[in-house]
Amino acid sequence: MSVKNGASTDSSAGGSTGSLRAVLAFSLGCTFFAYAFVQRVAPSVMVDELMRDFAVGGALLGNLSAFYFYAYAGIQIPVGIMMDRFGPRRLLTFTLLLCVVGSTLFAFSDTLASASIARAIIGGSVAFGFVGTMTIAAQQFSPKRFALCVGILQGIGMVGAVLGQAPYRVLLDVTGWREALLWTGGAAAVLALAIWITVRDGERHTGGGARLLDGIRFALRNRETWLNAVVGLSLTAPMLAFAGLWAVPYLTTIYQIPTREAGALASMLFIGWGVASPFVGGLSDKIGRRKPLVIAGVLMSMSGLALVGLVPGLPVPLLYVIFFLTGVGGCTMILAFALCRETTPLWARGAALGVVNGAVTGSGALFQPMLGWILDSHWQGVEVAGARIYTADGYQAAILALVATNAVGLVAALCLRETRGQQLA
Numbered sequence: 001m002s003v004k005n006g007a008s009t010d011s012s013a014g015g016s017t018g019s020l021r022a023v024l025a026f027s028l029g030c031t032f033f034a035y036a037f038v039q040r041v042a043p044s045v046m047v048d049e050l051m052r053d054f055a056v057g058g059a060l061l062g063n064l065s066a067f068y069f070y071a072y073a074g075i076q077i078p079v080g081i082m083m084d085r086f087g088p089r090r091l092l093t094f095t096l097l098l099c100v101v102g103s104t105l106f107a108f109s110d111t112l113a114s115a116s117i118a119r120a121i122i123g124g125s126v127a128f129g130f131v132g133t134m135t136i137a138a139q140q141f142s143p144k145r146f147a148l149c150v151g152i153l154q155g156i157g158m159v160g161a162v163l164g165q166a167p168y169r170v171l172l173d174v175t176g177w178r179e180a181l182l183w184t185g186g187a188a189a190v191l192a193l194a195i196w197i198t199v200r201d202g203e204r205h206t207g208g209g210a211r212l213l214d215g216i217r218f219a220l221r222n223r224e225t226w227l228n229a230v231v232g233l234s235l236t237a238p239m240l241a242f243a244g245l246w247a248v249p250y251l252t253t254i255y256q257i258p259t260r261e262a263g264a265l266a267s268m269l270f271i272g273w274g275v276a277s278p279f280v281g282g283l284s285d286k287i288g289r290r291k292p293l294v295i296a297g298v299l300m301s302m303s304g305l306a307l308v309g310l311v312p313g314l315p316v317p318l319l320y321v322i323f324f325l326t327g328v329g330g331c332t333m334i335l336a337f338a339l340c341r342e343t344t345p346l347w348a349r350g351a352a353l354g355v356v357n358g359a360v361t362g363s364g365a366l367f368q369p370m371l372g373w374i375l376d377s378h379w380q381g382v383e384v385a386g387a388r389i390y391t392a393d394g395y396q397a398a399i400l401a402l403v404a405t406n407a408v409g410l411v412a413a414l415c416l417r418e419t420r421g422q423q424l425a
Helices: 020-045 047-054 058-074 076-086 088-107 112-126 128-140 143-163 166-175 177-198 209-221 223-254 259-287 291-310 316-342 346-378 392-414
Strands: none
Touching (some): 020 058, 020 112, 020 128, 020 143, 020 177, 047 058, 058 076, 076 088, 076 209, 088 112, 112 128, 128 143, 143 166, 143 259, 223 291, 223 392, 291 392, 346 392
């Protein structure tokens, strides 16, 4: 990864500092994104506890978890604009401190309403991590390495997703789910201090309000923005909605394996995503092609989900492989951001990336409660310790809904414009 020295005069590249501080700043941004994933998937290993303590079924639990995504996705366009205007240092620091507030509120919640508000605060605060770190990458490193940077960012983010599954369950078993959330909030405070000390803002967009509105209009009217948004949503839905919430109860119910092992198995999707992301980004930069890799990724994801949904009683070792390869396919979502960047002018880039990232995380807001509703519609009234037990037919219907979503993403991927790694706008 090359770091450009001196302030850049190329508007597509942004400024740079060419120092160890730039690498540290990018690393801390990646850590923020990993932390966001811990918060994002943590409910998947406390499903029984949340159902019991808040007396809810699958649809309401999915809605509670999805409040994170409602806020995260809904704020993405403002996030992109604010990053253009104010830079990542202040925004990342402030929002991490806000996440401390949300985590504390969630830990002390005794009603579904207060827990939902807390999840929304957490989602809205960590929503700045991904775009903020991409901003750091754009300001500090060569534009020829942007896809690689996004791949590294996604890869480190998946470390957080893995930590939020089986390891987080271990913490939860030791401390209880409320105390675990308090520890998670404390980690955000430490990270906020590190970012404030280390990160420095590069060149910022200083255009007036009219120019900002022009950027939003361009992003919303640009065909490529929406195609990339659909591709990103379709590839991320299996990770956020299935692996991020419903995979663990699916595996414990249908395959009768313990919660910790189920969390480890579900993590294979995140591991596949994380391991492959830097390689996919680097390969795309090297060969100068984006579209073929995206199409291949959608096909891999769709095939893996179809196997899980349509073939009952698969050997557990084979499930590890399928989950891993499904994650590898899903990670090609990172190229949607590179394609969006390369088909958008600088003055509209923050808004366009916000639209794509909003759709990506909006997949969690849409599909977590949707899958919960599908499961509830097949529920036969069985409960264990206050938690609903869903049927194999219900899980099959939920997984096949994700297969159909991948099919829509495949159509969008086929319609994408190939940039060959060049800035076209």
